[in-house]
Amino acid sequence: MLLLLYTLTFFNHFHTKAEKTLCQMMGDPKYPLLSKDGEATIGGIFAMHSKETLPSFEFTQKPQPLLCSSVNLPDFRLAQIMIFAIEEINRSEMLLPNVSIGYQIYDTCSSRMSSMSATMGLMNGPEFAAGETCNGQSSIHAIIGETESSATVILSRTTGPFKIPVISHTASCECLSNRKDHPSFFRTISSDYHQSRALAYIVKHLGWSWVGAVNSDNDYGNYGMTIFLNTAQKEGICVEYSVKFYRTEPEKLKKVVDTIKKGTAKVIVAFVSFIEMGLLIDQLNILNITGLQIIGVEGWITSTSLITPKSFQVMGGSLGIALRKINLEGFSNYVVKAFWDTAFPCSQIKGDPSQYTINCSRYQDLLALKNYNEDVPEQRYSSHVYKAVYAVAHSLHSLLKCKEQEGCEKGLTIKPQQVVEALKKVNFTVKFGDRVWFDRTGAAVAQYEVVNWQQDSDGSLQFKSVGYYDASLPPDQRFVLNTENIIWARGQLEKPNSVCSESCLPGTRKAAQKGRPVCCYDCIPCAEGEISNETDSNNCKQCPGEYWSNAEKNKCVLKAEEFLSFTEVMGIVLVFFSLFGAGLTVLVAILFYRMRDTPIVKANNSELSFLFLLLFSLTLCFLCSLTFIGQPNEWSCMLRHTAFGITFVLCISCVLGKTIVVLMAFKATLPGSNVMKWFGPAQQRLSVLAFTLIQVLICVLWLTISPPFPYKNMNYFKEKIILECSLGSTVSFWAVLGYIGLLAVLCFILAFLARTLPDNFNEAKFITFSMLIFCAVWITFIPAYVSSPGKFTVAVEIFAILASSFGLLFCIFAPKCYIILLKPDQNTKKHMMGKTYFKT
Structure with missing residues (x-):
């Protein structure tokens, strides 16, 4: 072993200012x-x-x-x-x-x-x-x-x-x-800071959110993989596993390969050195682990010694970052x-x-x-x-200080x-x-190619450039990848899919699975009124006020507008009964007009005009219900409530007048009574006019201060809009109803008091019964009106109008029509003076 040991005593020169000493070499x-x-x-x-x-290190010789x-x-x-x-x-x-x-x-x-x-x-x-x-x-x-x-x-x-x-x-x-x-x-x-980020951009660009990670257990692999993992997390990429090994650790290598084999990720990011990559490829070949999409780094991706027919079975289609190829x-x-x-x-x-x-x-x-x-x-x-x-x-x-002509010093x-x-x-x-300069860290600018392991038509293996990453360009131009030129793992032309969970389609949102990475999730349909119009949406968006989600929950559409229309079954039925009641009232008026000279007609009221005013007001009561049907607008909203209030007051005023006449007629038969002079035809008309003007005044005040107006009610139903007439002033509305109720109650009390008068001249019991029906209908109307949803609110109001109108029509006029049409023998003065009036 050639190990040079030097005594570098110039440290003493710098730190102790000692005199220079001799340098000695050992070995x-x-x-x-x-x-x-x-x-x-x-x-x-x-x-x-x-x-x-x-x-040998036996230390017996050098x-x-x-x-x-x-x-x-x-x-x-x-x-x-x-x-x-x-x-x-x-x-x-x-x-x-x-x-x-x-x-x-x-x-x-x-x-x-x-x-x-x-x-x-x-x-x-x-x-x-x-x-x-x-x-x-x-x-x-x-x-x-x-x-x-x-x-x-x-x-x-x-x-x-x-x-x-x-x-x-x-x-x-x-x-x-x-x-x-x-x-x-x-x-x-350049630094691996850029290469690691470029790897994450490739994975993100190709739509892979579930990857495995392998790196060399050295500075190159550990630092590079750390940057990749941090960038991947920011880009929403999940790493199923991150394992590492070193070239001198065969046991760790086997564990790494076993982890890859058991993993579900189809994409593997391999931030490994050249030597480690060769060992990894050998192990993958031995275990015949194929079909994985490998993403590599410049350390091995363009190594000609790695791209062999044997390694291509495992690594074919590999994609990775490479240094630019420059011909010297x-x-x-x-x-x-x-x-x-x-x-x-x-x-x-x-x-x-x-x-x-x-x-x-x-x-x-x-x-x-x-x-x-x-x-x-x-x-x-x-x-x-x-x-x-x-x-x-x-x-x-x-x-x-070199100069071109003078040379260097x-x-x-x-x-x-x-x-x-x-x-x-x-x-x-x-x-x-290429321009050469060093940044503040001493590195060069990052310029990479993206290469793909491909097999040419002649069978040769090559590294084909399919994109680039250039950090010197603006951020939106740094990364380009031509996916149409890529051959994927196993020679496939279609990009492999590597996700923990399949993408959530529009109309659903992602819900994280407990204890698993964020890329593992369930797809939950959006709630009613919410949509997601993007794939893999994290949240559903609430539709704006007048919009609602469609059936697929991927688009906000205008809410269905609901109102009681003339074309639907309920509207048609109500229109029929309204017209039927109005027609029936007109027929009664015609019948009474034709039979105006008969005793039974004359016995009811000496003024036929007053009788016909009652029938006319009943006709209006039936017809005013039609104003409640159809799409509300400004005029219909004001008309429907005021017309209803005035016509019903007119009708009740007429009934009240008849009741007072019946009651006063009996009083007039008493000796010394001249009360009838105060309840003649003129007074009756005047009373009806007075009662009606009070209601008209209430309605004018209502329309002046806070009139009804068309309103889109989006609170009762979330999925549809109820087109209705807002009351404007609720006090005015209840004042109109209260006044009608007041007259009806007064009429009921007077009729009830007169119910025991002689039958020959007594209509009081029929008026009593009619008022009883009228009051019962409108008393039950109040809770039904408040609790009915949508167009049923209007239907309840129309029903109350028709029910009370039919009650008045049948109770007051049905007995007379019965005598006129079916018992004409009883429609005589003689019979009217007897005790068998209205008896069969």
Whole structure:
């Protein structure tokens, strides 16, 4: 094991002001895998191998060097990109003219131990001259790396106290945005804050509310998944389960796969690193778990080594966030010739042979890639390494005060801290058009593609771009997804459905299921008068006053208007009885007119005009009920109540007059009585007029102060509007009824007192009975009127009018009509003077 232990005594120089002491190296130095000298040096740390073999730790002898195997082609390409960019800058006459850039690139073998060793090697250099003092100065000006976020966190924390700038091309963990913990860290990739939110937007845009979540148990996965879960919650997305594992935990991986298998979510968000994703795919293949819609991240979604015919059975149709694919002109040719001729140490050894005392056998697995470049088009991180190198070059260019004609001031000593400050200010455009600058957290702007795993018509597997996310655009333009171009899991053209509960249709609302996530709910129909016109509505909306919900509860419609109409059965029946009563009254009047000279007619009243006035008022009583039928309007409302009140007072006044005449007629037969002179025809008409004028006055006051008006009653029935006539002044209404009742009671009392008079001249008992019916009808009318709903209120009022009118007509005139029509032999003066009047 090559573990470099340094005694860095320059801490005493800064903190205790002690004199400089000698630097001593313990153990063997760590040499870079690829290196080149230059006037300025850029360090690189890449995991060019993925496996590390540990030596024996028996402590019986000095540990042997670590052995690395299994080439990690993506990171090897990134190392080549770094060298390609440096060589390009060295040839440039515009950037750092006359200044050469060197590099030292270390291989970490995907090991934290080797990563730490490489970091110390970059910071201190491979050798110290004898007697050299510690000057606190790094041998490099910047470090590019690492690939994984967790390793980059270690690198940044280690180099941070020494102000050495670290520029990562792939470390996207949001944890690295903390400038207090990572003051000298930069990255040409954006933070996972944006990627995690973009994942939530994809899920939301596609209508999935029930997903599973898997992440790597490291900084990259934990921080990224936390942001996704928070964003998902805000967007109304429910996560059935959130599980994690690490590459060295096979038992946890099995539990994760078992959770996925048992889960009901059809969409899985996989925020995992490349290595963990490979392990997860293998386990899903073993258990033949297919048909899941996987949503992935840039860490693995475009890895060519993962998209194989075997993995496609499980992962086909995967959708995810990827870095933009940018073609670096000239790089494809460089990796098959120029790199091996100029940069590879076993091809040509230059410089001090002691520095390159390397066993070339360690490069044998790399030499197998000498003529391979098929993977170059999918190297989406290459542009980020390229931009990182150019960012350092532009920083050095400004610090060295380089000018196009004069070159650069080579005598200047550049400290890493100066490079950090210069990196904060860089702002330039690379040859493929991207503008390079760092925000306040040291990150680049978020620009992603949305890619879909698809199989072409020729059977080849590819990553097809189906959308993008660009944080530099306005919020409403940042995210675009072309769903028509997506091939879903199992090669389906129809988008899969992943919900805990099916969508609630319009007309229903969501009701959360107790103890379950908010995405699990029951669909409850909206209550009467409420609607929901959207799918998955949380609440039903109350319809406005004059509206009511339709049968489907998805639309507010105008409430049905109800009133007693002429066309409905009840209206027709009431109209019939009203006209029948009026017609019958007219027939009685005609009969009495034709029989006006007969004794029975003359015996009732000496003034036929008074008799016909009673029949006329009864006719009006029958007809006034028609004003209560039909849609209420301003005139009908005023007419129906006033006409009813006046005609009934007119009718009762006539009956009252007849009763008084009967009573006074008996008094007039007494010796010395001249009372009849006060109850002659003129007085009778005058009394009727007086009684009626009082009612007219009440009605005029009513119409003047607060008249009846049409009113839409929406309180009695919620689902319909009752069109009715509001009374306006209820006092006036009850005054009209009270006055009618007063006259009726007075008439009843007088008729009751006269009921025992001789039969020959007595109508009092029939008037008594008629008034009894009249009063009974209107007394029962009051509670029925108050309690009847809607149009039945009007029907009750019409019924009371007709019942009382028929009572008056039949009780007063039926006996006379009976004698006239059926017993004409009794309609004689002789019979009228006898004791058999109205007897059969």
